[in-house]
Amino acid sequence: MKVEEIKETKEIYHYWDLSAMKWRIESEGLALLMEGFKEKKVLGRQCHKCGTVYVPGPTYCRKCHIDIYRIVEVKDEGTIGTFTVNLADIRGNPLEEISIVVCVKLDGSDSWLMGRLEGWTDWREIKAGMRVKVEWSDKPKGTLSDLLNFKLIK
Amino acid sequence: MRRNVAIISVGYNGRFVSKRPDISIVEMLEAAVRNALSKTKLKPHEIDAFVVGNMHTFEGVNMGHLWASEHIFALNKPVMRIATGGTTGMSVFHCAYYHVASGLYDVVCAIGWEKHDEGDAQIGLGGILLPEVFSLAHFGPDFSGRRGAGLGLMGGGGGSTGGASFQAASYLAKSGGGIEHIDMAAALMRANAAKNPYAHLQVPDCKPEDIAKTPIISWPLRYGHTCPTSCGACAVIIVAEEKVKKYAETEKVAWVKGVACGTSDVTVGNVHDGQITDPADQEMCKIVAMKAYKKAGIKNPRKEIQVAEVYDGFAHQVLLWPERLLLVDDGASPKLIEQGYYNIDGELPVNPSGGVTSTNAIGASALVRVAEAALQVMGIAEGGHQVPKKVKNALAHGWGGLFQFNTVTILGDTPVKK
Amino acid sequence: MKRRVAIVGYKLIKNTKASVWTRERIYYELSRALLEELEITRDKVDTFIFGSNDFADGRTISECYLIQRIGAHMKDESKVEQEALNACVYAWMRIQSGEYDTAMIGMVSLASSQFKPLLVQNHVLDPVYERPRGLINYYSAAAFQARAYMERFKNFTESHIARYAEKGYRNALKNQYSLQVIPPSLEKIENSEPIYLPIRELEVAPYADGGGVVLLASEEKAKKLTKKPVWIDGFASIEDTYWIGERDLVKLDGLREAGKRAYKMAGIKNPEKEISFAEIQTFFASEEPIIAEALGLFDEGSGAEVIEKGLSEINGKLPVNPSGGSFGGNPMGGTSLLGLINAVKQLRGEADDFQVKNPKRALVHAQDGVCAQQNTVMILSTGGEK
Secondary structure (H helix, E strand, O other): OOHHHOOOOOOOOOOOOOOOEOOOOOOHHHHHHHHHHHOOOEEEEEOOOOOOEEOOOOOEEOOOOEEOOEEEEEOOEEEEEEEEEEEEOOOOOEEEEEEEEEEEEEOOOOOEEEEEEEOOOOHHHOOOOOEEEEEEOOOOOOOHHHEEEEEEOO | OOOOEEEEEEEEOOOOEOOOOOOOHHHHHHHHHHHHHHOEOOOHHHOOEEEEEOOHHHOOOOOHHHHOOOOOOOOOEOEEEEOOHHHHHHHHHHHHHHHHHOOOOOEEEEEEEEOHHHOOHHHHHHHHHHHHHHHHHHHOOOOOOOOOOHHHHHHOOOHHHOOHHHHHHHHHHHHOOOHHHHHHHHHHHHHHHOOOOOOOOOOOOOOHHHHHOOOEEEEOEEHHHEOOOOEEEEEEEEEEHHHHHHHEOOOOOEEEEEEEEEEOOOOOOOOOOOEOOOOOOOHHHHHHHHHHHHHHOOOOHHHHOOEEEOOOOEOOHHHHHHHHOOOOOOOOHHHHHHOOOOOOOOOOOEOOOOHHHHOOOHHHHHHHHHHHHHHHHHOOOOOOOOOOOOOOEEEEEEEEOOOOEEEEEEEEOOOOOO | OOOOEEEEEEEEOOOEOOOOOOHHHHHHHHHHHHHHHOOOOHHHOOEEEEEOOHHHHOOOOOOOOHHHHHOOOOEEEEEEOOOOHHHHHHHHHHHHOOOOOEEEEEEEEEHHHEOOHHHHHHOOOOOOOHHHHOOOOHHHHHHHHHHHHHHHOOOOOHHHHHHHHHHHHHHHHHOOOOOOOOOOOHHHHHOOOEEEOOEEHHHEOOEOEEEEEEEEEEHHHHHHHOOOOEEEEEEEEEEOOOOHHHOOOOOOHHHHHHHHHHHHHHOOOOHHHHOOEEEOOOOEOOHHHHHHHHOOOOOOOOHHHHHHHOOOOOOOOOOEOOOOHHHHOEOOOOHHHHHHHHHHHHHHOOOHHHOOOOOOEEEEEEEEOOOOOEEEEEEEEOOOOO
């Protein structure tokens, strides 16, 4: 039978309970970061061999492939490395509120942190290299929400 | 001693489209393999081994090659499955290459495919980062509020286009280009696709103004800069040097001169281990390109490569990859695309097939880059997207994972001397 | 074959019911431990190949964050999404091509991360016919196969299946890296809950969390890295038809062919005599005699005789799964790598309590798909032969 002769194909719907998952995480990097957030500090780990500062800081250095332990504090001020402006959803419908997400390299860190940018007026003026400062929550509890956003330093 | 390997034929199951409700996955594969076989002197039983790949979590069939054993003529033959995310297609090709280069087999068929309409691509794509996103829940981000959310955005930052918009913004800052250059790149891709009968989004004579009409999703990426989800399969048949005369239908074959791959830092959602790389840097791409050029015996890629098929999941990568593949200077692309340097009839045609921006069947896309580069070397690209100049060497590039995986293949019209 | 390729080192973790370590941690520790033992750093490893399954891992592109952990940062890496033994085959090809000298293979599979691991495996079934029909799953297909063997060879009974399971648990207890389940008595296995007769609950290999890494090297490098290289003499992989009804589930023609080709590549004429022991991959106790006979290790239909006379025991004529095989724990999609590691241990004389006497050549087997649709067979040796 040729493919062209098939006039009608059937659609088969089938629901399979694929399976729920349980993941395990250590996330020593985020745990340290949260500890620091309680004191309004940004903590990471530094590799004693190559000097790279990771924030969040895992307990191993991916370049040297060794365990690292040195805890360092980086400033809560930094530079915008890159950014994006959320204007519409994936279909193209404009969003109610325009938001800017930035990747920031805090002073002293080799890693980039992502967060929302505040303190701007015209998104077209935002450029890489601008300076920002962390805006902390008044009562930090050691959660990700303690870091409210990155505020543009005028 | 090196064993030379040639691509003798390339096959598609048909045009890449968004839905194929009329065929199943295995029928799609069969069509692609038959198409590839029909352009050779091979009988199906003469293929020694198969290498297959797709992202099977998107389709809901665990290891689809098991179901497809007769459909792809793989009964009683070795079948190996490779899956590496976006670069799956080229990793599949590299595996097939090593099957032959190792001396173990003489004729191998590489198949890459994706049938998005069978499953839910959003679940599959979300599955890449889902554990990281959920693990953040342990650390109390503000997922609900518009204000703040702070680090909680790490899991899904960058709106709907994910990390690509960060890469694009960083690239524009480094190169001095603007969103208009990405519009030009997208228009070029859609217009090229109209000259490729197998491409998905074909827009004849597409102009940058047409692209600029589409809304910006996450600056600087517009709706018109993103790739579609396509369904389709691609099969490539490779043969060892000694058997080329016996099995190739014509003298036109594409020799595999060098392959290389590498992985660097994950730059999206690296919430646990920290992100230490700018996604637009792509150091690894340069290293991988140099490795491939060395293996291919290419000393001056800018003069010796006539056409490049790069993996442009988003249109700005049409500008990014030629620079990172050392084909043009860093930061040169915006000016070059203005001058028409990357056009099909330009100095360095980039993605004459329309690229991934016009056709993205994830498991197949990187293999299609190799297939299209091979068609260019062989001089048989259909529909008007064959570049007018003589192609001595072509470059195919694949990229994927979470922005860290790069693969490069160099094809040529003559084999590397031993 | 231009270059000989050898396995120069391995590291594995003990199988557990639910690992307290994360996948990331396991890869990091295993890789570090192996590199330290061989006294090299990660820059001496030319390529890394993972053997893991996205479905089993529960996430797409599952090796994304594991690349940094295993030491492949800024290096060459790929992933084979089949039984992990195929990753070894791919690594062999890469080294054989002359472009690489060393390769590391990694497998970590945590079955406990799935609430229903069997359903993940059942996704191998096609969505158009078998799944909606709902008559076949991994267990019921194995039951068909066991029943077919019992019909063809009438002296093989349900109690023999239990005996193969008992041997598996008993051997696994001696293997300190297995789950070390306290072996249930033969009576307990025979009376355990029926799943699909003749398969009973305790005749199914238990799921586990496990992992291992292996380093391969070309001949010149192997001799520098270790005094006890284990050579890969031959291998073959064959895929049979997907449709259960079209295969002879007892003869397993695809596996037979794979065995023949592997023996040919390794220069083996008489496997019964030349193979010292075999690590074959079984999910069900009933598969062991069927697979072993298809590989030519024992006469056809000798399943009952072999287990009654103890021919496949550790001190028997041709030990099969001296490590306990999957009865020491089945990390989904990766059991064959543990089989490979256990075979390497044996050939190097490092298998402690489950050591086979004077082994020279080993057979390692991996299967994929329902009822061993696809099989990979590999022959290893100490190098004394050839």
